Structure formats: structure tokens, C-alpha cells
Amino acid sequence: MPKMKTNRAAAKRFKKTGSGNLKRNKAYRRHILTKKSAKTKRNLRKQPLVDSTNVKNMKKILPYL
Template sequence: MPKMKSNSGAKKRFKKTGSGKIKRKKAFKSHILTKKSSKRKNNLGKDTLVHKSNEKSIERLIPYS
């Protein structure tokens, strides 16, 4: 059976943690930053985990990560 292909966009956006969960970046940090508070911008810069309901579909996109 041939290897499955990883989704190129998903490869760039998601990483697996040591425990097998999927890590992602937060949105809304790229522009229109003047009206956002420093606290909000700081929190948007941090990584977070993908929600449990989306994990299975993302794991299909990155089978070998």
C-alpha cells in the first residue's frame, strides 16, 4: 500500500505535542493591531491546543507527524 500524502497547508499550521495532542497558533494577530490591547495581543501570540472535536479530522491531514 502506498504512503498517504500529508496536507501541505496543515503541515505548516499544526504540530503534535509529546502527549499526542495537536498544537495550533491563534488567529487575529496579523494586522489592525492598534485597537487591540497589549494583553490581548500577548495572548494571541501564544500557542493553544486544537479542540477535541476537531482533532480527528486534523490527524487525517497530518498522518506522519
């Protein structure tokens, strides 16, 4: 049986937590931050977990993560 290939684009964007969940980054934190409030920027710092509806597909493209 050949090895499965990891989707490299996804591997760069997602990390695994200690409990096995997947962390992701939020959008809208790259540029044009001057017009965003401090509260918005503070909330964008937190890394949310991947939604449960997407986990099955994520595990498929990230078999060794």
C-alpha cells in the same frame, strides 16, 4: 499499499506537542495591532491546542506528523 499523502497546508499550520496533541496558532495577530489592547495581544501569543472535536480529522490529514 501506497504511502498516505500529508495535507501540506495543514502541515505548515500545526505542530505536534510532546504528549501528542496538536498546537495551532490564533487568528487576529497579523496586522492592525495598534487598536488592540496589550492584554489581547498577550493572550494571542499563547498557542492553544486543537479542539477535541477536530482531532480525528486532523490525524487523518496529518498521518506522519
